Amino acid sequence: MLKRIFLTWLSALLMLSMLTSTAKAEGGTVQVRIAGFPVKVNGQIINNKQVAYPFIVYKDITYVPLNWDLIQEFELDVDWSEQEGLKVYRTCCATSYGKYPALEKSGLTQNPTTTNSLTSSYSAKVASYPIQIWGHQIDNGQEPYPFLEFRNVTYMPLTWKFAHIALMMDLQWSSEEGLAIWSGQDAVMQQIVYDDAEALYIDADRGTGGMLAMLKVDKTFQTHPVWLDPPQADAIRVKAKQAAETQASEGKA
Structure with a gap:
């Protein structure tokens, strides 16, 4: 009998503790x-x-x-x-x-x-x-x-x-x-256009309006990337086109 009373009391105490904890979490501190x-x-x-x-x-x-x-x-x-x-x-x-x-x-x-x-x-x-x-x-x-x-x-x-x-x-x-x-990170670099012995040349978004420009990235990654001016970027695109045509003619593309 005493054991049953003790178990009932213990169950009630645990239930009260759980209810108090829930009420505190829902509306308080x-x-x-x-x-x-x-x-x-x-x-x-x-x-x-x-x-x-x-x-x-x-x-x-x-x-x-x-x-x-x-x-x-x-x-x-x-x-x-x-x-x-x-x-x-x-x-x-x-x-x-x-x-x-x-x-x-x-x-x-x-x-x-x-x-x-x-x-x-x-x-x-x-x-x-x-x-x-x-x-x-x-x-x-x-x-x-x-x-x-x-x-x-x-x-x-x-x-x-x-x-x-x-x-x-x-x-x-x-x-x-x-x-x-x-979160809220936007990609700057896009695709690699061309590479030579020293650097990668990568299309990149430079600013507002989606302006496309080109970055020169040192293959050793020892220096900061450099923005190419439009004539330099155009020259790289010409080289990339010529390289693609050469590969196609040689059956490598």
């Missing part, structure tokens, strides 16, 4: 920590120890701050209204470029004004306002990894569903180099 592993955004290392809005970790999932600088770097779009809440989407993919041509895009701005502890836990809130990801309404209270608020900024979980499938961000992880996020 959760504990997060600052990401202690390396995080790179488009190849730029994030100074999580000192930036005001560091990457955080909740339930072993990394969260990204949706602040202005990172939104611009990722080339995402964000709308906010009291009635409809937060909308996150992407419009860059409708054009040949993203929002900005790659060579005109400035680097990510980081302001190391804060001291963040990598060993302490911090309080964050589960976001309670409406959230849409590319037109899809999120039931944040039911998400295993909900959107959070930390230091008055919305944080998005970098799950495969949200980051990669919905917003087409590329995520890479390794135990040595940490997390790498790629």
